[in-house]
Amino acid sequence: MADKSTLRKQALAQRKAxxxxxxxxxxxxxxxxxxxxxxxxxxxxxxxLPIVKKREPDTFLMIDWLKETYPHIHIVVxxxxxxxxxxSHHLFSREDLKENAYQxxxxxxxxxxxxxxxxxxxxxxxFDRRGYRVGYGKGFYDRFLSEIETVKVGVSLFDILQxxxxxxxxxxxxxxxxITPSGIIKIEI
Numbered sequence: 001m002a003d004k005s006t007l008r009k010q011a012l013a014q015r016k017a018x019x020x021x022x023x024x025x026x027x028x029x030x031x032x033x034x035x036x037x038x039x040x041x042x043x044x045x046x047x048x049l050p051i052v053k054k055r056e057p058d059t060f061l062m063i064d065w066l067k068e069t070y071p072h073i074h075i076v077v078x079x080x081x082x083x084x085x086x087x088s089h090h091l092f093s094r095e096d097l098k099e100n101a102y103q104x105x106x107x108x109x110x111x112x113x114x115x116x117x118x119x120x121x122x123x124x125x126x127f128d129r130r131g132y133r134v135g136y137g138k139g140f141y142d143r144f145l146s147e148i149e150t151v152k153v154g155v156s157l158f159d160i161l162q163x164x165x166x167x168x169x170x171x172x173x174x175x176x177x178x179i180t181p182s183g184i185i186k187i188e189i
Contacts, residue, residue, distance in 0.1 A: 001165070002166060003165070003167045005137075007125065015055040025181075026057075026181045029182070030062075030155060031065060033183060034062050035069075037153070039073065042073055042119050043072070043115070043118055045117070045121065046078070047059045048121055048122070048155075052103070055157075063092060076089050076091060076113045077092045077107055078144070079107055080100070080104065080106065085139055085143060087140055087143075089112060090107040090111060116150075119150060119151045121155050122145070122152055124155070124175075127156060128160065129164070129187075130174065130187070131174035131175040134165060151176050152174070152175045153178070156178055156179070157180070157181065158180065160178070
């Protein structure tokens with residue numbers, strides 16, 4: 001077992017060590033795995049936007065593919081409130097995005113998306129076989145996911161941890177599945 005702080009440091013170092021060509025190849029493999037998901041019942045998908053300096057998976061590839069292949073699916077992205085660690089959710093428009101103080105692209109529109117969100121692409125640094133994940137430790141996604149019923153899809157550059165995360169809390173929300181460059185892992189609870 002390993003704690004989140006240790007796993008967070010390891011994952012960030014592992015990402016940083018990737019060459020540009022490795023990173024690009026991994027993102028293409030993530031996209032190919034993403035394309036195999038069943039979107040037949042999906043009317044809206046919440047996608048995180050990648051923090052480039054932290055080498056997060058390039059979800060713009062998935063967003064662009066969705067817009068082309070499933071134009072009827074609403075793509076929703078969030079804006080973060082760093083005072084109370086909450087998020088508001090807005091329809092995606094590339095022209096509406098602006099970097100915040102933390103170098104995260106966020107929508108600028110005030111119009112909030114109020115419909116049901118059928119699937120959420122969840123950012124993470126690492127995840128275990130039970131579906132628990134290591135994020136950046138602020139709880140934005142755990143708060144958001146605790147408020148809705150949706151399919152929770154982790155997006156990871158790396159495979160599942162061989163060990164369990166030791167410091168799981170009651171408010172940690174489990175993933176339903178996770179996309180990695182090597183495949184899709186369904187969480188069996």
